[in-house]
Amino acid sequence: MSEKKSISVCFTADQFDKYADEKSIVVVVDLLRATTVISTAFMQGVKEIIPVQTLEDALAYKGKEGYIVAAERNAKPIDGFDYGNSPFHYINSDVDGKTLVLTTTNGTKAINNAKNHKVITASYINLDAVATYLIREYKDIIILCSGWKGVFNLEDPIFAGSLSTLLLSSGKYSSVCDSLFASTQLLKNAGDNLFDYLSESSHRRRLKSLNMEEDTRFCLSPPLKSDIIPILKGDRLVVL
Amino acid sequence: MSEKKSISVCFTADQFDKYADEKSIVVVVDLLRATTVISTAFMQGVKEIIPVQTLEDALAYKGKEGYIVAAERNAKPIDGFDYGNSPFHYINSDVDGKTLVLTTTNGTKAINNAKNHKVITASYINLDAVATYLIREYKDIIILCSGWKGVFNLEDPIFAGSLSTLLLSSGKYSSVCDSLFASTQLLKNAGDNLFDYLSESSHRRRLKSLNMEEDTRFCLSPPLKSDIIPILKGDRLVVL
Incomplete structure (x- = not known):
């Protein structure tokens, strides 16, 4: 029996430095809605996604051939941007082959904070694919919940509970992390109806x-599944 | 019907700046073991408690008439100090009338981070008294879990769930805080046996x-109850 790898769950983007070890694989989650948008956009043919921190950084790409720019702050789209942070915005043929430049309140910050690690993004759209990939990779894992402006949110830990449960059931992982335990407990309490629980x-x-x-229903129980694993290469997410 | 006051739960001492508003009452919890020790020490006649950040700060009081110095790091007592962080250390008549100088891994940091607010400390020893006091005060409340070195722990949120439940049942408080909701869920799952759950x-x-x-059993289900509410005045905790 080989040694088990560890999984930990970090509840907010701002706390990531307490977990960073420069060797774990980091799975970023911003379920409502950035990482669900990322999964959706790749499924619809987006070529790559550049997560940026500021509206200014995003606007620098505006009007460039082959780019679409999207922004969200405080859950709202921003004037002057082509797209917002609703997955439905990306279910259209115009995005095919484009580079998406995306800035959101929490998710893009989480990706940026983890950039010295191998970073992938996860949502209920690609949950099974992400679990399969991680079990095959067999490395220590940090599930990085984006949270909300530095504060704990409920939905990202519940997703962390879903992913952790799959990983632990493989027998290749173990955890001594209280936030992982709490995540699985919240998932258990949520039962079959995440929407009502949330x-x-x-x-x-x-x-x-x-x-x-409708965005919330889409993110919690997406009508589509994807095998695509977005992975950070340099400053952009690409298909693994 | 007057307006309800808000309760929020902060999961770690390091995140307190995200919650600080300089007007809420802050209830610091470090259940295993600092705030349980604080309750115990006051019950045994300690006059006041000076929470300090460093071992050096604590040692400066060593040998002074009327002072006892106590320290804990990584759950262990420290050579050169009179006392550690076990509540049993304080159940002895030598502490009566003394000033206790205390430094611990997490709890004293939480107290320090909140010092621009009205700060009280809570444990299962004085839970009922703290709830009664807060309901009477009728102010916004932040329950500040000390956590473990900046990371979420399980026991402080469970205590936050116990206190929140009492406060919410008064009808004078409401909450829109996801970490409070998670705390009450963890408490519910723990049921009647915190020790096994933890x-x-x-x-x-x-x-x-x-x-x-034995320390853990004492903190989770203390054999004694107290009406004493420790409150921060300047640099020290005194009996309210």
């Missing part, structure tokens, strides 16, 4: 108040 | 490996 969530309330309930 | 906890494993199981 009615308690601050971000779902935020999206509800913005009439984005 | 067998999954990294810190209980740490204490177990150091043969401190």
Whole structure:
């Protein structure tokens, strides 16, 4: 029996330095909605995605041939950008073959904070593919929840619970991480209906108040599945 | 019906700046073991407690008339100090009337980070008294979990769940905080046997490996109750 690899869960992008070890694979999650958008966009033929930190960085690409620029702040799209942070924006043939430049409140920050590691992104769209990939890679894993402006959110840990459960059931991983344990407990309590469970969530309330309930349903229970694993190469996410 | 006051839960001392508003009452929790020690020491007649950040700061008081100095790092007592971080150390008549100078891995840091607010400390020893006091005060509340070196732990949020449940049941408080929701969920899952539930906890494993199981039982289900509420005045905790 070979040694088991470890999994830990970091609850916010800002805390990543407490977990960083420069050798683990980092799985970034921003379920509502950045990493779901990333999965969707790649499925629709986007060639690569450049996550940037600021609106200014994103606007620098505006109007360039072959680029589309997308931005979200505080759950809302931003004037002057082609796209926002709704997965539905990307289900259109115009995105095929393009480079997407994306800046969001939390998800792109998490990706950036982890950039000294091997970084992939995950959502319920590519959950199974990500688990299969990680089990095959057999490396220590940090699941990096994006959180909300430095604060714990409910939906990213629940997804971390889903991914952890798959990884632990392989028998190749173990964990001594309290936040992983809490994530699996929250997932267990959520049961079969994430949407209702997350009615308690601050971000779902935020999206509800913005009439984005359909986005939430899409992210929690996507109508499509993908084998695509987005991986960070240099400054951009590409298909593994 | 007057407006409800808010409660939020911060999972680690390091994240407190995301919650700080300079007007909420901050309830610091380091269940295993600093805030349990603080409750115990006051019950045994300690006059005041000076939480300090460094071993050097604590040692400066060593040998001074009327002072006892206590230190813990990585769950272990430190050579050269009179006391450690076990509540049992304080159940002796020598502490009566003394000033306790205390430095611990996480709890004293949490107290220090919140010092621009009204700060009280809580444990299962004074839970009921703290809840009664807060309900009477009727102010916004931040429950500050000390965590473990900047990382989420399981036991402090579970205590936060216990305190939140009492506060919310008064009808005077509400919460939109995902970490409070998660705390109440973890408490619910723990059910009647915190000790067994926390067998999954990294810190209980740490204490177990150091043969401190009795400390853990004491902190989770203390054999004594107290109405004393420790409150920070200047650089020291005193009895409210």
